[in-house]
C-alpha cells in the first residue's frame with residue numbers, strides 16, 4: 001500500500017536520538033530549548049514553546065489568550081477536530097465559518113458576513129483559529145484587518161504548513177496573528193513522533209504557555225507571591241498540565257529541521273508533477289493562491305462527479321483496493337456526532353459539505369517516488385473511468 005503520508009528518517013536523525021538516550025536528560029534537558037529556538041529562528045518569531053502535540057499547543061494557546069467559560073472560538077469546519085476542540089477544553093463555545101470554494105480555507109468573505117451579524121447580537125468571537133489547509137496559508141491580511149476591526153485574537157493552525165510562506169514571509173512569524181501552532185506528527189512535514197510548537201512574538205503569551213505546559217508551576221521568584229522558602233522552592237500559580245516534549249523528540253525535531261526546505265521543495269516537485277499528469281482526468285487539482293508558497297502537507301483533488309460514472313465512495317474504494325492509501329481531509333466537524341449534539345446540523349456549512357462530497361487526498365510525502373506517483377495515476381485513471 002502506498003500511504004498518503006509518511007515520515008522521512010535518515011541516519012542523522014537516528015544518531016541524534018541515540019545520543020540523547022545516552023545522555024543525562026531524557027526530559028527537561030537542553031534539547032527542548034534548542035528545538036524551540038530552531039523553530040522560532042526558522043519562522044522569524046521571537047519565541048517558541050514546545051509541547052507534546054499540536055493539540056496541546058492549541059489548548060495552551062487558547063488559555064494564554066484568556067479563552068474561558070462564556071468565550072467564543074470560531075474556525076473552519078474543514079480541519080482536524082483538534083482545531084475546534086481546544087475551545088471546548090476551555091469551557092468556551094465553538095462556531096464555524098464556511099470555506100472558500102477555491103482554496104478550501106476559511107472564507108474571509110463568509111467571516112466578515114458572520115462578524116457583522118455577530119456584532120449586532122453582541123456575540124463576537126474572542127479567538128479565531130485560521131487553519132492553513134494542505135499547507136496553503138489563509139488570507140491572513142484579510143483576517144488581520146477583521147481582527148483589528150472586531151477585536152478578536154488569531155491563532156494560526158499551521159499543522160500542515162511549516163516551511164511554507166505567505167507573501168514571501170515564513171509561516172509562523174505571527175505577523176498577522178497572536179500565536180502560530182505546528183504539529184510534528186509523523187504524517188506532517190517534519191516529525192518528532194508526537195509533538196507541537198507554538199510560536200509568538202509576545203513574551204507574556206510565551207511565558208503563560210510555558211507555565212500551562214508544566215502544571216502551572218514556576219521557579220521564577222519574580223512570578224511568586226512571596227520570597228522562596230529556600231532553593232527547593234517552587235510555586236503553582238495556575239492550573240496547568242503535563243504537556244512537555246521529551247528530549248528524544250526535541251533532538252529528532254532539530255535534526256529533521258535541517259532538511260525542512262528540502263522536504264518542502266520535494267513536495268512541490270511532486271505536486272507539479274501531479275498537476276501535469278492529472279490534467280487529462282476529470283478531477284480538479286489544488287489551486288495555489290499567488291500570495292502562497294504552500295508547505296504542501298496534503299495534495300487534495302476534487303472529483304468532477306458529473307463526468308464520472310462511479311460515486312465518490314466507489315472511487316475511494318477502488319483506489320484502496322488497488323493499493324493506493326488515499327485519505328479524506330476532512331469530515332466537516334459540524335457533522336460529527338459530538339458536534340451535532342451541541343446543536344450543529346448537516347446543511348449548516350454547504351461549501352464545506354460540497355467539498356467533503358468530492359475531496360480525496362492523494363499520496364504526498366518526500367520519499368514518494370515518481371514510479372509510485374505513476375501507479376497512483378494509473379489507479380486513479382482506472383477508478384474514474
Ligand SMILES: *Cc1c(COP(=O)(O)O)cnc(C)c1O
Pocket residue numbers: 052053054055056079080082083131157159160182183184185194195196
Ligand atoms: C494534525 C493536526 C492537528 C493535531 O496535531 P497533533 O500534533 O496530532 O495533536 C491539529 N490541527 C490540524 C489542522 C492537524 O492537521
